[in-house]
Amino acid sequence: MxxxxxxxxxxxxxxxxxxxxxxxxxxxxxxxxxxxxxxxxxxxxxxxxxxxxxxxxxxxxxxxxxxxxxxxxxxxxxxxxxxxxVRHGRYIHSDIDDKKTFRFNREDLGVLVDFMAELFMKEGHKLIGIRGMPRVGKTESIVAASVCANKRWLFVSSTLLKQTVRNQLIDEEYNEDYLYIIDGIVSARRASERHWQLVREVMRLPATKVIEHPDIFVQETEYKMSDFDYIIELRNNDDEEITYETVEKEAKTNDGFSMFDF
The missing domain is CATH 3.30.70.260 (ACT domain)
Structure with a gap:
């Protein structure tokens, strides 16, 4: 046995x-x-x-x-x-009212990366949202978890280096082995029809999608918060409030765009 x-x-x-x-x-x-x-x-x-x-x-x-x-x-x-x-010697805390929402502080980045890597290694469609203020480590944690999970990542929209907005993918990039990363605020501000068409194509793929700023994303699309399998909140400390007014102001100050805009 x-x-x-x-x-x-x-x-x-x-x-x-x-x-x-x-x-x-x-x-x-x-x-x-x-x-x-x-x-x-x-x-x-x-x-x-x-x-x-x-x-x-x-x-x-x-x-x-x-x-x-x-x-x-x-x-x-x-x-x-x-x-x-057991691995890290500490609990991962979830929201009392919403069991699919998990909370982390910046000092827990190692635990967060491990947690997301385990999610990324599961096959099939998963929709994961991550909330947090600018420069708290959202995108970096996603990329690090992708490496741990041996997954290739692809930015559909992002502000990691400068604002990136993809309007199309090459054939090899339509692959369930990819991890697709979408910044809800960047996509909302540059909401061209070509970009949103690509977003919808990606969302239909049987692959893992990670949406930064999911609350803004659902305002601009037909998707709902109930469509998300997991919501991750990352803060600098326990008392920090995640406010989108500050996040959107931060996004507006970054006027550089990558070659993928065209």
């Missing part, structure tokens, strides 16, 4: 010496292997486990529930957020 991964996370109620050793010994006696282990913020510890049957996990849960030194907070098949929590 093929072994399957499980995610165990527990909160330490009383951190006595040898606690981790006791849990590790228990897992060993039950023939459950520890793949990865790490502290996960505050007094939580997370583990990726490998075992043959769900019955082993049920027995493990029963035994751990009798221990007054720990409290199980998660015991399930691992989700992407679980894997990243």
């Amino acid at each position: 093929e072994k399957k991964e499980w995610y165990l996370e527990y909160e330490i109620q009383y951190n006595r010496p040898g606690l981790l050793g006791d849990i590790s010994s228990l897992l060993g006696m039950m023939s459950i292997n520890i793949v990865t282990i790490n502290g996960v913020e505050n007094s939580h510890r997370g583990m990726l486990l490998l075992c043959k049957s769900e019955e082993q996990i049920m027995r493990l849960r029963s035994i751990l529930n009798t221990m007054d030194t720990i409290k199980i907070t998660k015991l399930r098949r691992p989700k992407l957020r679980d894997r990243l929590a």
Whole structure:
């Protein structure tokens, strides 16, 4: 029988010496292997486990529930957020009301790049929006995640170097292996019919699309926020408010355009 991964996370109620050793010994006696282990913020510890049957996990849960030194907070098949929590030793926080919105600070760029790379490696259509103020690291993080995911990226519109607006692609660029990047504000300000025709062609491709400033993008198109699979918010700090007035003023000061305008 093929072994399957499980995610165990527990909160330490009383951190006595040898606690981790006791849990590790228990897992060993039950023939459950520890793949990865790490502290996960505050007094939580997370583990990726490998075992043959769900019955082993049920027995493990029963035994751990009798221990007054720990409290199980998660015991399930691992989700992407679980894997990243163990890998980086911290949670990825999502919006309380909108579970598809994930929040990061600039100090979390490494976690963000890892998170997006995992999304980019999944096959098929995905629509990802990313919000943030100018120079917070949005485009750079997208490109870095593309490299980690071994994906080729293509700017349909962007302000990374100077404002780029594509009106057409060559045949080889219509490829589901590409990651397509669209800046919602740049596209809105240079909304020629040729450009928007290209945007719609790209949106129909069974590939990953990342839209910077998705709120502006949906104002100018027939797409809705509900069409997005993930929304990422990147801030310089927890208290920063993402305001599009400042972002649009920043875009207007950049009058340079690339050769792809024509």
